[in-house]
Amino acid sequence: MPTLSFILPDGRRHDVQAPIGISVMEAAKQHGIAGIVALCGGACACATCHVYVDTAWTRALAPIEEMEEGMLENAWNRRDSSRLSCQLPVTAQLDGLIVRIPERQA
């Protein structure tokens, strides 16, 4: 199972094992990672699972589609590395993925 690392705004790091096929958001939620709210459960409807993805991983990610882009456009403190973690399926290539959690959501 791939390991994903979540880094909280205060620098604390949580590593979780995530089965292939679920989303990065679901892995965070199941383990109760603070700051991943994901109210809509992955419908790309709330922008409360916003993360910053370590740039080394950008190319391994599913591309940003229009709905996600629109959600991110007005998200709190958007950066180039911003993604909605519900739109990132866990794959074998993402083993070791590092994502940072913003100080607030939406």
Added chain:
Amino acid sequence: MTSRFIIIGGGQAGAQAVDTLRREGFAGDLVLVGAEEDLPYQRPPLSKKFLSGDLSAERLPFRHRSFYDEHRTDLRLGVRALRLERERRMVVLDDGGELHYDRLLLCLGAEVRRLTCPGAALEGVHYLRGIGDAVALRAAVRPGSRAVIIGGGYIGLETAATCRQLGCEVTVLEMADRIMNRVAHPSVSAYFSREHAGHGIRIECGIRVSGLSGSARVERVHCADGSSHDADLVIVGVGAVATTALAHDAGLACDNGIVVDEYCRTSDPQIYAAGDCTNHPSPRYGRRMRLESVDNAFEQAKAAAMNMLDRPVVHDRVPWFWSDQFDNKLLIVGMSGDADHAVLRGEPGTRSFSVCHFKDRELLALEAVNHSKDYMAARKLIAERAALDPARSADPAIPLREAV
């Protein structure tokens, strides 16, 4: 002595209250009593990806069981609260036990409104509220099944789309003159009617169901105008009512929901309530409301938890809602009830447009069809009580925020 908080109800609000209470440092005993056997889970996929088979049951719970263990939460699942004895501060359970509380949070949710017409109790008549309902429905749906759906609201239409994708012949019967009439602008209703028709779903509006018939199972749906529809299964989505019996029987004030104040307190200062079961004030909109929404359940439960910890937080959020039907996403933010006019922004023919609801120049609500950008902009503008130029907001080339 350690204080004990009890949460009754294991839905979105109940699960969130556990999270907030522990994260904010509640060190006492915490018990969550839930009538369903399952770990607290998400309901929205039940009419969509869970029903279609795209999301398995293991992916429905909000949290793993280990989360509740780590947060020292005593989960009493499959257990119902029978009554509250407020003088003794006691919850009486249907497993024979009773639990003392120092503070209590009621997250009782809502229950489906049931048909009362002749034939309503026949086999093959489905409702959709819990996992069990969705499992039963999925087992009944086969390619070629004739599904008649009573009610053209969110549940009816989402279920219609999913059943169609699973190969059913689908008819939707709606009593009002258009689908989603309580929540959507006529142009949005018209758009979704066309989308459903384009996928081969028959929608009939202005139709009142007068009865169901069949020898053992439902075979036919009869309408007041004399028409009828053959059916292998019937799905009823005619709304929900707040679950209040427990509160009402204990003498708590109830009126279309458990009456709470802006601090989520019921008429008993030791008892709080959150989510679909509450009738709560909205400072933003200046009136009381009862909302059936994930977002309200989450936010109100957070506020209730803080108030239970004696850290006063007013529940005052702009509500939002979403619906997925085929490849369309409807996103609604705000409440349009007090609006005096609506402005169409963009062209429905492009499959991406919005409707802005104004009171004078103030944006009260926005409905976005496949337009997440307008929706996100509107969330901020509505919360800020921003004034816009309604005429300029009709131009989709101007970003909403700049339509001043």
